[in-house]
Amino acid sequence: MSAPAHPDSTDLDRIHAAVKREKADQAPSNAPAPMWAIFLLMLVSIIAGGQLGGNTGSLSFNTSNPFPAATPADDVRPGGSGAGDALDPFALAMKKGSSGYAVCGGCHQGNGNGIPGQFPPLAGSEWVQGGTERLIRVAQHGLVGAITVKGQGYNTPGGMMAFGAAMSAQDLANVLTYVRNTWGNEGTMITKEMVEKVRSEEKRATQWTEADLKPFADKNVAGDIPAGPGATAAPAAKK
């Protein structure tokens, strides 16, 4: 029976082997960064600087605003600083009418084509381009029952509501001028005075029907269309 190796001697061998494998601690060094790293940094700086310079003003950043605010003169927003003074009356009505049209667009659609079988089109409609007496009445008091637009029949339950109480004469005039002169439509301008005239003459509490409106189909409200380049360019009402 041989004596086992002294346990301490095997432990010592193992510990020394481990110490020999260990690397010395890295001391902080003052050696300069390698040349290739310095050149790489310089190259990146030169390319980046060139890009920056090329995409801005010479020696300064380009701070010009590519989206300038509307000039006050044709700013027609309610809180805007101008009152659209630079626009002639027709252009002003069209601009205001295009935003006012939002109240109609939900049904008659942004493209004026309506929804087949449900909401009749305003684009190309004889109701829109025809007599202003009839068009103002439709918007003022609403419309219900079977109607024909561009040869197509419509009879949407409930019809169209009245807008007279909800909209000022000026707002209604702007929207009606807009629908008469958008999507290829052509019609004279409708003024606030024309809407007021119909309002004072027509006290009606219920929606119109097509038959009721027949006498007004081709009649235009008498009234002056304001002078101005856009107003005179707006063509006379079609039948």
Ligand code: HEC
């Ligand atoms: C809630 C949906 C709705 C809204 C909003 C609406 N309409 Fe109508 N409109 C109708 C319907 C429905 C008819 C057809 C009524 C019928 O069948 O008798 C109609 C008919 C018309 C007509 C006659 C037919 C035609 O297509 O030319 C005109 C003009 C008209 N609307 C203009 C307007 C204007 C202007 C506005 C905005 C001020 C407006 N509508 C807002 C639903 C709407």
